[in-house]
Amino acid sequence: MTQKIATREAYGSALAEFGSDSRIVVLDADLSKSTKTDTFKKKYPERFINMGIAEGNMMSTAAGIATCGKVVFASTFAIFASERSCEQIRNSACYPKLNVKIGATHAGISVGEDGASHQCIEDIAIMRALPNMVVLSPADAVETRCAVKAAIEHDGPVYLRLGRLSVPVLYDEASYRFELGKGNMISDGSDVTIIATGLMVHTAVEAGKLLEQQGIKARIIDIHTIKPIDSDIIIKAAKETGAIVTAEEHNVVGGLGGAVAEVLVQNYPVPLKMVGIEDKFGKSGKPDKLMEMYGLTAENIVQKAKQSIQMKK
Amino acid sequence: MEIHKLKELKKQAVLIRKHIIDEVYSAASGHPGGSLSCTDILTALYFNEMRVDVKNPQWEDRDRFVLSKGHCAPALYAALAEKGFFPKEDLVKFRSADSYLEGHPSMRYVTGVDMSTGSLGQGISAAVGMGIAGKLDNKDYRVYAILGDGELQEGQVWEASMAAAHYKLDNLTAFLDHNGLQIDGNITDVMSPEPVANKFEAFGWNVINIDGHDLTQITEAIDKAKNTKGKPTMIVCATVKGKGVSFMENNAGWHGTAPNKEQRDQAIAELNDILSALEVE
Numbered sequence: 113m114t115q116k117i118a119t120r121e122a123y124g125s126a127l128a129e130f131g132s133d134s135r136i137v138v139l140d141a142d143l144s145k146s147t148k149t150d151t152f153k154k155k156y157p158e159r160f161i162n163m164g165i166a167e168g169n170m171m172s173t174a175a176g177i178a179t180c181g182k183v184v185f186a187s188t189f190a191i192f193a194s195e196r197s198c199e200q201i202r203n204s205a206c207y208p209k210l211n212v213k214i215g216a217t218h219a220g221i222s223v224g225e226d227g228a229s230h231q232c233i234e235d236i237a238i239m240r241a242l243p244n245m246v247v248l249s250p251a252d253a254v255e256t257r258c259a260v261k262a263a264i265e266h267d268g269p270v271y272l273r274l275g276r277l278s279v280p281v282l283y284d285e286a287s288y289r290f291e292l293g294k295g296n297m298i299s300d301g302s303d304v305t306i307i308a309t310g311l312m313v314h315t316a317v318e319a320g321k322l323l324e325q326q327g328i329k330a331r332i333i334d335i336h337t338i339k340p341i342d343s344d345i346i347i348k349a350a351k352e353t354g355a356i357v358t359a360e361e362h363n364v365v366g367g368l369g370g371a372v373a374e375v376l377v378q379n380y381p382v383p384l385k386m387v388g389i390e391d392k393f394g395k396s397g398k399p400d401k402l403m404e405m406y407g408l409t410a411e412n413i414v415q416k417a418k419q420s421i422q423m424k425k
Numbered sequence: 426m427e428i429h430k431l432k433e434l435k436k437q438a439v440l441i442r443k444h445i446i447d448e449v450y451s452a453a454s455g456h457p458g459g460s461l462s463c464t465d466i467l468t469a470l471y472f473n474e475m476r477v478d479v480k481n482p483q484w485e486d487r488d489r490f491v492l493s494k495g496h497c498a499p500a501l502y503a504a505l506a507e508k509g510f511f512p513k514e515d516l517v518k519f520r521s522a523d524s525y526l527e528g529h530p531s532m533r534y535v536t537g538v539d540m541s542t543g544s545l546g547q548g549i550s551a552a553v554g555m556g557i558a559g560k561l562d563n564k565d566y567r568v569y570a571i572l573g574d575g576e577l578q579e580g581q582v583w584e585a586s587m588a589a590a591h592y593k594l595d596n597l598t599a600f601l602d603h604n605g606l607q608i609d610g611n612i613t614d615v616m617s618p619e620p621v622a623n624k625f626e627a628f629g630w631n632v633i634n635i636d637g638h639d640l641t642q643i644t645e646a647i648d649k650a651k652n653t654k655g656k657p658t659m660i661v662c663a664t665v666k667g668k669g670v671s672f673m674e675n676n677a678g679w680h681g682t683a684p685n686k687e688q689r690d691q692a693i694a695e696l697n698d699i700l701s702a703l704e705v706e
Contacts, residue, residue, distance in 0.1 A: 137561065161557060161592075169584035172547040176554020179532070179540060180562070181485065200547055200581075208532050208541040 116278040119311075120217040122253035123274050124148025126260035127185060127215075128155045133264065139174050139186040141167050146276075147187040147217045167197040171212065175204035178211045183264055190216035190273060194235035205269045206244045213263045213270045220361035221389065221406055222277040222311060227396035233389050236309075237366025239271040240339040246292070247338040249273040249368075251313035254283035255336055258290030266292060273338075275361075277399045279311045282334075295342040301329035304417045305349035308359040309335045309368045312387070312408065316359050319413035330417060338371055346375045350382040355420040357385045359413050361403075364388040383423035385416035426641055430473070432703060434640045437507065438468040439700045442669045443693055444503035444516050450689040452520035455528070458679040460500035462604040462637070462664040463571050467504045469643040470569055479509040482536050488566050489555045491540045493548025494573035494602060495529040496681070502526055502535065510537035546579030548572070549599060553585050556594035556657070567651070570599045575607030577618035583628065589657040590629025597657040598650040601625075602637065604666035606677040625659040637662025670695055 127138060128151045136156075142165045144150040153160035163170040167188050174186040186193075193201075193216040205212035221231045240247045246266060250256040256274065263270040282298075290296075298313070299320060308316035313334045320330045331353050333345060350356060356376065358369040369386035376384055389406050403409060426434075441464050449455035471477070475488040492501045499519060506513045518524035525534040529543025539555070542548040552570040559566055576582060589597055601621060609615050618624070622632045631653045635642040643662070650658035666680070667673030670692040684692060 137558075159561065163588060164584075164591075166581075166584035166588070168546075168581050169550045169553075169588060172550030172581070173554040173557065173585070173588065175547075176491075176540065176551030176556075177558045177561075178554070179489075179551070180555055180558035182558055182561075199544060200550075203541070203544040204547050204551060 114280040116280055117253035118278045119250055119256045119274040120148045122256035123215055124151035126257045127152040130264055131156045135183045137177055137182045137184045139163050139170050141165055141170050141188040143188055149187045167192045168200045171197040171200035172204040174212045175210045183211045185213045185215050187215035190219035190232035190235045191230055194238050198238055202242050206242045209244045209268045215272050217274040218276045219273045221394035221402045222275055222399040224399040225396050228393040231394035233363045236338055236362050244268055246270045249309040249338050250336050251334050252282045254285045254288050262292040275311055280314045282314055293337045293340045295345040296334040298332040298334055301331035302353055303329045304355040304421050305331040305353045306357050307333045307335055307372055310361055312359040312361055315410050318410035322410055322414050341371050343375045346372055347379050350376055350380040354424050355383045357416045357420050359387040361408055362388055363391055365391055383420045385420040387413050387416050426644055434468055434472055436703050437472050438465050439696050441503040443696045445499040446689055446692045448499040448516050448519040449683045451517040453683045454520055455499055456496040456681045458666040460497040461668045462666045463497055463602040464500050465638045465640055466571055466600045467500055469640055471504045471508050473644055474647050486566055489539045489568045491548045491552040491570040492530055492542050493570050494576055495542030498530045501530055505537040545576040546581030549582055550585040553589050556597040559596050568597045572601050574603045574612050578616050586628040593655050594657045595654050599659050601661045602664050603661055604664040606666045608680045610677050622661050631656050631658040634661045637664035
């Protein structure tokens, strides 16, 4: 059976692993046990700073520390990172292009029982609209480790979108090659392309298998870097498969679907269908049940893929 | 402070005030009132206190300065230009599209600016971050910040104040430019942050009350802050908005208004008179 690890767990482990770099400082807003920055804290307590329940101050403080040559990871739930402290991220970190890396956990509705107030479904739209910001949305534990490494190496602010729920490990750590700004084609196909991000990548893989049973060959692409987005891989998919479906655990307004649409309409328009949360709030419930209720399933991807194919001329 | 040094600082402050008037006049926009009220604090910092090197602006052991009330960029730019970080002639290009002198301070464009500011409340948090970094690296540099009194209405100031005391940032000294006015009028009418000194004391800061236009008091307060261990210092400076220009003093209308030619000439004439008086003193 496939191993399951939450991307927040992989984030904490990666911080501890790469924490030997003394430039790394980790900030949290009283959620270190949930964001998993406590893994770093145990290993490097002198470089872990709890900022208390004050996210706006945390982001600007992170920026101040970064001006002194540090690489600062600031962690909290995605909702508080991207929305409560949005303007601090914009003006204190993005405008001066400082090394502030935002580890935003508990993204999406798979947060589950905590309900709508804690389920962030707007962060991709908001964070990718900020100049100088890089937005990463890894699919599994292996990709998360690579994303943390890439964030450390990148000069400037990075938003890391991470989840609470344990998700299947898709990639092999020894062989997986991650390149910031490049999509990863998981499987080739000629009839339709499924472009997915985050935990929807493994759902897209499942959908690909269901489509194959029905004689439809789907290309599957993992977009771990939402910004800068890999236009080349999207345009190539449009040319070679002629139909696209996107899949994300995010509002269909302004997220991965929006980013892909921006590339397509300006370069090579083909039919596009989006699987995501249909512009409404989440609710409390078991994560699996919620994913079903909100249409974040392999079956829905299959249905939308077929619709996209039908729209081809 | 010796008499000669004090006189030099006083003259320096007048030169900065003249630049402020010409920057805002040339741009036909900007914030003269608050720039003039924090001029003496900036003068004491850049011309008597701070360890900076104009030949090596990014020197990692330098003292840091954050203008948390970023709209008073004209005063900071004037101090930096007088110090030699960039040509004084560039000041009159303030706020123009072909200049690097942004309306609010940008650390990416303006040599000598340690942190980009402009959105109130964020600068003091960044200064806290610099203080934390100094402690992490066992550096002996000091961090200075200037806040506006209207700025205290931003909740983030209090989040940052809590953090500064919690982490015992005795390498951080902040100045409150307490001129009592904000855009919409008296701060006590708009949304009173009073009693400010008691509030910072309650938040765990060492608080010193001074006349923010008395250079001797400013430098003595800085010395006291340097000798205070285990807590940050807030120097509450009683100031006059528009200080040095008679018709701008204590008038909220000059918060964000540029003088016309006639007003500019009168302001410069008044400042020249102060300079002449200092020469014969």
